[in-house]
Each structure stands twice: as C-alpha cells, then as structure tokens.
Amino acid sequence: MDIRPAHADDLPSIVRIENKSFDRDAWERDLFRDYLAQSARSVFLVAAIDRQVVGYALAFHSRAFHNKASRAEIHSIAVAPAERGQGVAVALLRRILALLRRRGFQTVSLNVRIENKTAIGLYRKLGFERVRRVNGYYEDGAPAWRMRRSAG
Numbered sequence: 370m371d372i373r374p375a376h377a378d379d380l381p382s383i384v385r386i387e388n389k390s391f392d393r394d395a396w397e398r399d400l401f402r403d404y405l406a407q408s409a410r411s412v413f414l415v416a417a418i419d420r421q422v423v424g425y426a427l428a429f430h431s432r433a434f435h436n437k438a439s440r441a442e443i444h445s446i447a448v449a450p451a452e453r454g455q456g457v458a459v460a461l462l463r464r465i466l467a468l469l470r471r472r473g474f475q476t477v478s479l480n481v482r483i484e485n486k487t488a489i490g491l492y493r494k495l496g497f498e499r500v501r502r503v504n505g506y507y508e509d510g511a512p513a514w515r516m517r518r519s520a521g
Contacts, residue, residue, distance in 0.1 A: 370457065372464050375413040375425060377405060382422035383415065390447035394507060404429070404444075412468050416448075416457045424448035426461035430474055441469045443479040462495055466518075480506055480513040492516050 375383065380398055388395045404411050404427050416424040430441040443465065448457045469477055480503060481488050497516040506513035 370460060371417045372414055372460055373417070375405060375415045379415050379422050383425050386422070386425065386447050386449050389450055393509065396445065412465050414461055414465055416461050418452070423452040424457040424461055426465050428465050428469060428477070430469065430472065439474050441474040441477045443477060458491055459495065476517055476519055478515065478517045480515055482507065483512050483514055489514065
C-alpha cells in the first residue's frame with residue numbers, strides 16, 4: 370500500500386469512495402477541491418493499492434499565532450468497501466497523525482456519528498477518547514461524539 374498526498378487526478382476515485390461510504394452525507398467534489406487548494410492548512414492523503422486509490426483521509430488545522438494555540442481536526446476518512454478491514458484506515462490515520470505532529474500540533478480532534486460503532490472502535494484503537502456529545506451535528510439532526518487524542 371502506498372500512502373501519498375492527494376492530487377486533483379485522484380478526485381474521481383475520492384468522490385466515488387465518498388459516495389459509497391457516506392450516501393446522504395457525502396461531500397461534493399468541489400469541497401475536496403477546496404481542501405486540495407488549501408494545502409498549507411490541510412493534510413490530504415490517499416491510500417493506493419496497485420495505483421488504485423482505495424481510501425483517503427484529510428485533516429485541517431489552524432494556528433492562532435498571538436497565543437500559539439493550535440488545533441488540528443480530522444475532517445473525513447473513508448475506505449472503499451472492498452478494502453475495509455485490511456488496515457487502510459489505520460495506516461492513513463497513523464500517517465496523518467505523524468504529519469500533524471511534525472507540524473507542531475499537540476492534539477487532534479474529530480466528530481463521528483454516535484451510531485458508527487466501527488469508526489468509534491477504530492478511533493479508540495488509535496487513542497482517541499470521547500470528549501462530549503454534539504447534538505444535531507449532522508444535516509439530518511443526528512448527534513456526534515466529539516473525540517480527541519494527543520498527536521504524539
């Protein structure tokens with residue numbers, strides 16, 4: 370498996386994985402294009418097997434220079450259905466956490482649907498802990514867990 374920065378040529382595969390993974394909550398191609406354009410403030414990776422993109426992960430970060438506070442957040446991660454359970458998501462998340470740590474971020478947060486037990490298990494395995502419930506987080510009104518971990 371090759372994990373590398375995402376490129377514009379990867380967008381068709383990313384959008385296909387997104388649609389299969391998130392159905393009604395799927396992001397539009399333009400949103401992914403926006404993340405690619407903000408590479409100074411984002412980490413956008415793809416996982417490829419035999420040069421086929423099988424997953425992606427993206428994080429966004431901001432830094433308030435006046436008080437040196439910094440925030441990094443996993444905004445999305447998805448793996449093609451046929452490749453799930455084979456370590457693709459773990460590899461993507463480990464790489465993104467390492468890159469954020471190198472950029473100086475101490476903590477990483479994310480939101481996940483409360484009923485998404487598989488994702489919650491993955492995040493816990495990687496050291497994320499539940500911080501709080503966020504009611505009405507998703508467009509359909511569903512709640513999310515806010516989770517956080519040290520980037521180190």
